[in-house]
Amino acid sequence: MDHLDKFDHRLLSLLRSDSRRTGKQLSEKVGLSQAACLRRVQHLRDIGAIEKEVAIISPEVAGASVTLLVMLVLTRGQPEKAAQLRRDLLKLPQVQKIYHVTGNADLVLTLQCASMEAYSNFTEAHFYSDEIKGFDTIVVLRSYDPEPD
Known part of the structure; x- marks a missing residue:
């Protein structure tokens, strides 16, 4: 750089x-x-210092007023299945970002859902698989962005 x-x-x-x-x-x-x-x-x-420029859509306009951080623990020894899981999750409209992290979790997902009931349905549809050993969820109550100069 x-x-x-x-x-x-x-x-x-x-x-x-x-x-x-x-x-x-x-x-x-x-x-x-x-x-x-x-x-x-x-x-x-x-030079790639600015990787991309995106529009941040209001969650209310997008119909997704609940933001969640989900920590996934993956089953060990299945790298090809983990890679496919990441690709599949990134195709879902609720998934805003996936981070591969260190610590107790393997992946952290940022999700936006219409309601907690919608999130419950999402977990049942996508988190109960052989590739996922377990998950923990943090519900975002409020978010803060840096103040513009």
Whole structure:
């Protein structure tokens, strides 16, 4: 990865909280010209410092008002089945992200469901399989994002 200077890091910080900032807005915060900011942002995309830009859809609009973090413990010794399980789970609309983690769990999933009943149905349909040894769930009560600068 190319060397990133303080301006690049500042741009990344600003874009992390709002990737729709204009060149003018970035310029005012960073202290470079609009053109320089936009060139740097394009360079950050080109070198992979910015992997992707996404729209975060309101859970209420998406019909999924309950956010859950689910820690899955997988059955050992089945790497090909675990890989297929990850691929299958990522196809489900409720699954927002999967993390392969260390610790007591093997995977942590971020899910969005319409209700706790919908989540209960989801668990019955997808978590009671030979590949999954067990799971624990954390229900998100409230989330906080970094304040935009």
